[in-house]
Amino acid sequence: MDACAIGIDLGGTNCRGGVVGADGTLLAQRALAVGNRRSEEAIVALLTELIEALSSDSGANGASITVVGVGAPGLVSHEEGVIYQCPHYPWRSFPLSRLLQERVGLPVVIDNDANCIALGEARYGAARGDRNFWMVTFGTGIGGGLVHGGELWRGDRGLAGEVGHFVIDKNGPPCECGGAGCWELYASIRGIRRIVAETDTATLAALLAKAGETLNALTPERVARLADEGDPVARKVWADFGAMVGVGIASLVNITGIETFVIGGGLAAVWNHFIGAARTTLTEHIYSTIAPRVVMKRAGLGDAAGILGAAAMAARKDGGR
Amino acid sequence: MDACAIGIDLGGTNCRGGVVGADGTLLAQRALAVGNRRSEEAIVALLTELIEALSSDSGANGASITVVGVGAPGLVSHEEGVIYQCPHYPWRSFPLSRLLQERVGLPVVIDNDANCIALGEARYGAARGDRNFWMVTFGTGIGGGLVHGGELWRGDRGLAGEVGHFVIDKNGPPCECGGAGCWELYASIRGIRRIVAETDTATLAALLAKAGETLNALTPERVARLADEGDPVARKVWADFGAMVGVGIASLVNITGIETFVIGGGLAAVWNHFIGAARTTLTEHIYSTIAPRVVMKRAGLGDAAGILGAAAMAARKDGGR
Numbered sequence: 001m002d003a004c005a006i007g008i009d010l011g012g013t014n015c016r017g018g019v020v021g022a023d024g025t026l027l028a029q030r031a032l033a034v035g036n037r038r039s040e041e042a043i044v045a046l047l048t049e050l051i052e053a054l055s056s057d058s059g060a061n062g063a064s065i066t067v068v069g070v071g072a073p074g075l076v077s078h079e080e081g082v083i084y085q086c087p088h089y090p091w092r093s094f095p096l097s098r099l100l101q102e103r104v105g106l107p108v109v110i111d112n113d114a115n116c117i118a119l120g121e122a123r124y125g126a127a128r129g130d131r132n133f134w135m136v137t138f139g140t141g142i143g144g145g146l147v148h149g150g151e152l153w154r155g156d157r158g159l160a161g162e163v164g165h166f167v168i169d170k171n172g173p174p175c176e177c178g179g180a181g182c183w184e185l186y187a188s189i190r191g192i193r194r195i196v197a198e199t200d201t202a203t204l205a206a207l208l209a210k211a212g213e214t215l216n217a218l219t220p221e222r223v224a225r226l227a228d229e230g231d232p233v234a235r236k237v238w239a240d241f242g243a244m245v246g247v248g249i250a251s252l253v254n255i256t257g258i259e260t261f262v263i264g265g266g267l268a269a270v271w272n273h274f275i276g277a278a279r280t281t282l283t284e285h286i287y288s289t290i291a292p293r294v295v296m297k298r299a300g301l302g303d304a305a306g307i308l309g310a311a312a313m314a315a316r317k318d319g320g321r
Numbered sequence: 322m323d324a325c326a327i328g329i330d331l332g333g334t335n336c337r338g339g340v341v342g343a344d345g346t347l348l349a350q351r352a353l354a355v356g357n358r359r360s361e362e363a364i365v366a367l368l369t370e371l372i373e374a375l376s377s378d379s380g381a382n383g384a385s386i387t388v389v390g391v392g393a394p395g396l397v398s399h400e401e402g403v404i405y406q407c408p409h410y411p412w413r414s415f416p417l418s419r420l421l422q423e424r425v426g427l428p429v430v431i432d433n434d435a436n437c438i439a440l441g442e443a444r445y446g447a448a449r450g451d452r453n454f455w456m457v458t459f460g461t462g463i464g465g466g467l468v469h470g471g472e473l474w475r476g477d478r479g480l481a482g483e484v485g486h487f488v489i490d491k492n493g494p495p496c497e498c499g500g501a502g503c504w505e506l507y508a509s510i511r512g513i514r515r516i517v518a519e520t521d522t523a524t525l526a527a528l529l530a531k532a533g534e535t536l537n538a539l540t541p542e543r544v545a546r547l548a549d550e551g552d553p554v555a556r557k558v559w560a561d562f563g564a565m566v567g568v569g570i571a572s573l574v575n576i577t578g579i580e581t582f583v584i585g586g587g588l589a590a591v592w593n594h595f596i597g598a599a600r601t602t603l604t605e606h607i608y609s610t611i612a613p614r615v616v617m618k619r620a621g622l623g624d625a626a627g628i629l630g631a632a633a634m635a636a637r638k639d640g641g642r
Contacts, residue, residue: 075608084610093610132477144576148474155578156453156614166572167606168491170507170565179571179606186491244491250500251487255465255576257476285488285500287396289405289414293477 004063006054006106007311008047008070009113009303010034012088012140016303017050019058019065020311024124026304028057040094048103068108069314071116071306072096073143075162078111078154087141087176109314113306115152117264117299118145120309125300127262134258135299136163137265138245142184146256164188168247186244189267192220195240199233207233224270242277249278250285253294264299271298325384327375327427328632329368329391330434330624331355333409333461337624338371340379340386341632345445347625349378361415368417369424389429390635392437392627393417394464396483399432399475408462408497430635434627436473438585438620439466441630446621448583455579456620457484458586459566463505467577485509489568507565510587513541516561520554528554545591563598570599571606574615585620592619 004027008017016031030053037046047070055065074086081097101108118135121127127135131150137143144163146153164184165177172181185191196204197215208215210231211222226234249261263271275296283291299305325348329338333355340349351374358367368391376386395407402418422429439456442448448456452471458464465484467474485505486498493502506512517525518536529536531552532543547555570582584592596617604612620626 075610085608153469153578156580162575162578162608165575165606166487167568168488170489170568178609247488247491251572252576254483254486255573256474257483259477285486287406287483288499289396 002063003066003315004058005311005315006051006065006068007116007307007309007314008050008068009116009306009310010043010047010070010072011113012073015046015050016307017054018304018307018311019054019063020308020315021063022315024308024312026307027063028054029307030054030057038089040091040096040099043089043094044096044099044103047100051100051104051106065106067314067317068100068104068106069116069310069312069317070096070100070108070110071113071310072110073113076110076112076115078109078115081108081110083110107314107317109317111152111310111313112143112145114143115145115154116309116313117143117305118147118152118262118309119312120301120305120307121262121264121299122147122150122309123312124308125262125305126297127260130260130262132258133260133262134163134249134252134256135262135264136249136252137299138187138263138267139189139265141188141190142248143265144252146258148258163248163252166248166251168244168251183244183248187241187248189220191244192223192237192241193218195237195244196223199237203233207231220267220270224273227273238273239277242274242279243281245274246278246281246283247285249294249296250282253282253286253290259290259294261294261296262299263296264305268298268302323384324387324636325379326632326636327372327386327389328437328628328630328635329371329389330437330627330631331364331368331391331393332434333394336367336371337628338375339625339628339632340375340384341629341636342384343636345629345633347628348384349375350628351375351378359410361412361417361420364410364415365417365420365424368421372421372425372427386427388635388638389421389425389427390437390631390633390638391417391421391429391431392434392631393431394434397431397433397436399430399436402429402431404431428635428638430638432473432631432634433464433466435464436466436475437630437634438464438626439468439473439583439630440633441622441626441628442583442585442620443468443471443630444633445629446583446626447618448581451581451583453579454581454583455484455570455573455577456583456585457570457573458620459508459584459588460510460586462509462511463569464586467579469579484569484573487569487572489565489572504565504569508562508569510541512565513544513558513562514539516558516565517544520558524554528552541588541591545594548594559594560598563595564602566595567599567602567604568606570615570617571603574603574607574611580611580615582615582617583620584617585626589619589623
């Protein structure tokens with residue numbers, strides 16, 4: 001029997017997992033909706049259910065599961081196996097690693113979700129061969145993972161990479177992290193809605209009528225389709241959004257000196273709509289001698305990156321690979 | 322004869338150097354004004370003059386100089402010995418290390434000025450024992466050096482730590498780096514003048530009359546004295562300035578996960594006026610579980626940090642210590 005790892009990507013809405021072989025093959029895959037099961041206890045039960053289902057799926061394929069890796073949102077301490085805090089969940093110093101281990105009888109390794117995605121892209125995706133890069137995911141929020149010298153950078157206590165929450169507008173509105181003016185408020189799906197909402201009322205009404213949506217139901221895909229059809233307001237929304245992506249990446253260049261950026265998350269699917277504007281704004285905000293060296297590329301693994309990366313992290317910690 | 326290193330701190334206005342013994346003792350010290358000698362050629366001549374003067378000073382003390390370290394402003398590649406670009410000087414890909422070495426006949430090692438200050442504070446100052454910390458200097462501009470695991474973080478090509486130029490106001494005014502809305506525009510001596518200038522005209526006139534200064538001549542020390550005397554406008558200026566310090570440090574916490582900050586530069590001398598407000602704003606912009614762990618402390622070496630750090634860097638590269 002081949003030794004396999006289970007990799008899990010725990011999001012704010014869904015919890016997706018897979019059984020991953022030593023070569024990165026996805027042998028089985030499942031997803032569960034989180035729904036109202038949001039307490040620490042309920043999350044442990046949910047993950048147990050997912051792991052047991054995946055184990056029985058893969059048992060049929062003759063795979064032997066030796067370890068579990070979980071990518072979770074928020075302030076995750078990889079070393080301590082604890083999630084300190086997460087804006088989307090009511091957790092405080094949640095010892096997920098220990099609690100889950102007790103339930104499933106396998107070693108459980110945890111890390112920040114974006115760190116797992118970075119590992120997945122580094123091993124199997126767009127960042128193969130990159131020793132130094134930032135993985136940045138643009139979706140409901142912004143996630144970030146920094147790889148330096150081929151290793152994840154973990155700051156003082158494994159908590160680095162909360163890049164969605166640095167301030168790009170000192171006069172900006174409150175953020176659910178407790179701060180205000182955070183990058184995540186502008187360069188995310190909510191950011192797109194904010195940009196749309198800030199256009200003048202008549203234009204906004206016309207755009208929403210055309211889209212056949214309310215503001216809160218407006219998806220990036222819908223705005224992308226309108227832009228494809230030549231709608232000038234939709235195009236302006238993407239230009240403004242790209243500028244917000246670019247200004248944040250410029251700051252990451254200036255602070256960390258990293259020159260390679262892998263762009264993932266849900267919005268990567270429509271990246272052709274904003275990457276040009278992002279590049280223009282990025283170039284305006286960094287030194288001209290550096291600008292030509294900065295590379296932005298699209299993530300290669302889509303939704304699978306988090307699962308593959310969590311499994312790779314766990315397998316590595318387990319002594320393998 | 323003891324083996325010594327020359328350490329030089331090249332600023333925008335002055336160039337200060339010292340002969341440093343293996344134990345960090347400053348055996349001799351000199352400063353030269355840069356004045357109009359700003360071209361690449363003129364800077365090499367100026368540094369040669371300083372090094373020769375320091376060598377003859379120390380020769381009398383029986384010291385033998387084996388290596389030179391220079392901390393310089395701007396985008397300095399330590400590995401290549403090249404300064405790519407600097408907002409205050411007309412340099413482009415300036416091979417300072419090689420050119421100076423040819424003139425003085427000693428190995429010359431260069432690095433970013435703030436990196437040298439970080440090394441100085443790590444070895445002899447406020448950061449002794451800190452494996453991970455950000456050195457941030459607040460003066461005419463902002464400088465930054467990041468130490469991780471006891472080593473300087475150098476990004477992709479030794480260019481990391483340009484922390485003055487991350488964006489904290491996406492709608493902010495242009496900066497001389499080519500960007501706009503940079504942290505340096507707000508949390509620096511120029512930032513203090515900006516805050517003062519933005520108070521209403523009558524209040525501004527009253528403040529300047531009290532200070533006996535024009536806006537451009539207004540120094541932080543003068544504003545500090547007025548605050549000490551109880552002037553409410555001067556106190557408000559410091560509160561606003563502290564908020565700008567805090568919002569930037571919060572972003573560095575969120576991006577890099579580093580929890581220790583050593584505050585240096587000219588403004589560190591008046592830090593009691595702004596550090597309280599900085600702490601308040603910092604706390605508002607980071608996760609509550611992290612806030613109690615973040616330490617801000619004042620640099621311990623003052624102006625000598627850059628010289629001591631540059632010498633330590635050079636001596637280390639030279640194989641010693």
